[in-house]
Amino acid sequence: xxxxxxxxxxxxxxxxxxxxxxxxxxxxxxxxxxxxxxxxxxxxxxxxxxxxxxxxxxxxxxxxxxxxxxxxxxxxxxxxxxxxxxxxxxxxxxxxxxxxxxxxxxxxxxxxxxxxxxxxxxxxxxxxxxxxxxxxxxxxxxxxxxxxxxxxxxxxxxxxxxxxxxxxxxxxxxxxxxxxxxxxxxxxxxxxxxxxxxxxxxxxxxxxxxxxxxxxxxxxxxxxxxxxxxxxxxxxxxxxxxxxxxxxxxxxxxxxxxxxxxxxxxxxxxxxxxxxxxxxxxxxxxxxxxxxxxxxxxxxxxxxxxxxxxxxxxxxxxxxxxxxxxxxxxxxxxxxxxxxxxxxxx
Amino acid sequence: xxxxxxxxxxxxxxxxxxxxxxxxxxxxxxxxxxxxxxxxxxxxxxxxxxxxxxxxxxxxxxxxxxxxxxxxxxxxxxxxxxxxxxxxxxxxxxxxxxxxxxxxxxxxxxxxxxxxxxxxxxxxxxxxxxxxxxxxxxxxxx
Numbered sequence: 001x002x003x004x005x006x007x008x009x010x011x012x013x014x015x016x017x018x019x020x021x022x023x024x025x026x027x028x029x030x031x032x033x034x035x036x037x038x039x040x041x042x043x044x045x046x047x048x049x050x051x052x053x054x055x056x057x058x059x060x061x062x063x064x065x066x067x068x069x070x071x072x073x074x075x076x077x078x079x080x081x082x083x084x085x086x087x088x089x090x091x092x093x094x095x096x097x098x099x100x101x102x103x104x105x106x107x108x109x110x111x112x113x114x115x116x117x118x119x120x121x122x123x124x125x126x127x128x129x130x131x132x133x134x135x136x137x138x139x140x141x142x143x144x145x146x147x148x149x150x151x152x153x154x155x156x157x158x159x160x161x162x163x164x165x166x167x168x169x170x171x172x173x174x175x176x177x178x179x180x181x182x183x184x185x186x187x188x189x190x191x192x193x194x195x196x197x198x199x200x201x202x203x204x205x206x207x208x209x210x211x212x213x214x215x216x217x218x219x220x221x222x223x224x225x226x227x228x229x230x231x232x233x234x235x236x237x238x239x240x241x242x243x244x245x246x247x248x249x250x251x252x253x254x255x256x257x258x259x260x261x262x263x264x265x266x267x268x269x270x271x272x273x274x275x276x277x278x279x280x281x282x283x284x285x286x287x288x289x290x291x292x293x294x295x296x297x298x299x300x301x302x303x304x305x306x307x308x309x310x311x312x313x314x315x316x317x318x319x320x321x322x323x324x325x326x327x328x329x330x331x332x333x334x335x336x337x338x339x340x341x342x343x344x345x346x
Numbered sequence: 347x348x349x350x351x352x353x354x355x356x357x358x359x360x361x362x363x364x365x366x367x368x369x370x371x372x373x374x375x376x377x378x379x380x381x382x383x384x385x386x387x388x389x390x391x392x393x394x395x396x397x398x399x400x401x402x403x404x405x406x407x408x409x410x411x412x413x414x415x416x417x418x419x420x421x422x423x424x425x426x427x428x429x430x431x432x433x434x435x436x437x438x439x440x441x442x443x444x445x446x447x448x449x450x451x452x453x454x455x456x457x458x459x460x461x462x463x464x465x466x467x468x469x470x471x472x473x474x475x476x477x478x479x480x481x482x483x484x485x486x487x488x
């Protein structure tokens with residue numbers, strides 16, 4: 001059976017919904033259907049960063065049906081561990097920030113390097129999920145996915161390049177609907193996944209949330225950040241994307257999170273930030289850069305607002321020349337406007 | 347102040363001239379003369395050549411180069427033909443010169459002759475690709 005694939009920004013706790021057949025795909029969430037459409041429900045993500053380690057916990061939700069469905073997730077670095085995540089961390093975070101009150105890269109490792117083929121770094125099975133950590137360029141990751149039966153949406157080549165230029169690490173998660181059914185998983189049951197990776201600064205891939213969606217579709221997501229101190233954040237322009245919570249995490253919240261399975265790493269004190277996204281897919285052309293170092297300098301590259309090197313691009317040169325021309329025209333115009341009128345000659 | 351404005355305008359004009367050839371690759375071939383050989387590159391699920399012009403009644407060779415790691419199609423024809431393929435289920439096309447599948451990172455060459463002048467669209471009918479913008483125009487002129 002051919003797998004369907006979607007790529008999801010997995011920077012913490014993220015909910016993907018897998019469904020069984022084409023009809024269900026169109027009705028539910030998170031997948032690229034046979035017509036190329038993606039209907040991704042609101043996802044929730046926690047990117048926690050403490051002592052140079054980033055923690056992601058991802059929940060894959062079973063929505064019935066058989067067959068296999070997959071997800072590709074760009075990661076800021078090579079995971080040191082991929083394991084089953086805590087059972088209710090996501091829900092506890094939602095509870096903490098309701099009602100609403102007002103992420104990376106050791107990553108830049110081998111960024112932009114060419115890869116003939118993707119390298120499998122890790123393979124982990126968690127319940128009905130088969131997880132593969134891959135290293136490769138956008139092209140080789142796409143080839144790997146195709147060879148493994150996934151169908152990529154038309155925007156995938158550009159989006160995979162967008163990520164692989166900054167970090168060549170991806171996580172492919174294949175959800176086996178038949179295995180889930182055999183395990184007795186009920187509709188809506190989630191499989192949380194906790195990814196641990198060292199990074200110099202976290203970033204949260206947001207653009208991936210729009211993969212396969214028509215520009216006018218809406219991307220909805222909640223992104224939680226847990227950092228030692230108040231982080232400096234940078235992202236692109238998208239109406240409907242905003243920070244709705246930014247304050248020290250309460251001891252009660254941290255104690256609760258720490259008591260969940262595999263969450264013993266949660267520090268004694270932290271700053272909790274919540275970003276809510278309710279934006280048009282066409283506007284989601286950026287990621288969320290996080291500077292948790294205290295230097296207040298989130299990276300434009302990590303935010304996807306700048307590429308690492310512009311040396312290769314004729315378009316860049318054209319842009320530079322055009323911008324130069326326009327700037328000079330404006331300057332010249334200003335200069336002309338400011339020219340003093342000549343006195344009429346006698 | 348006039349002495350500042352003049353050189354700025356000259357430099358700006360120079361910059362615009364410099365930018366023109368670099369930008370020209372993004373344009374179409376409107377007004378171009380008909381040719382019997384064309385190359386259409388595909389990258390990031392876009393036909394980088396958005397329109398071509400061919401002569402009526404002559405064999406035309408079109409090279410289709412897919413630089414993407416996913417498959418694409420190049421289907422040229424009238425509105426009825428495209429409508430049929432929008433709901434079609436054929437996974438590959440390789441026997442009709444006007445219907446070509448170009449596998450990932452491969453190149454295909456097709457040769458075809460148009461009997462009548464007119465304007466036709468070429469479209470990739472894989473799911474979602476037309477909506478993503480994989481549409482171009484082929485003009486047949488006498």
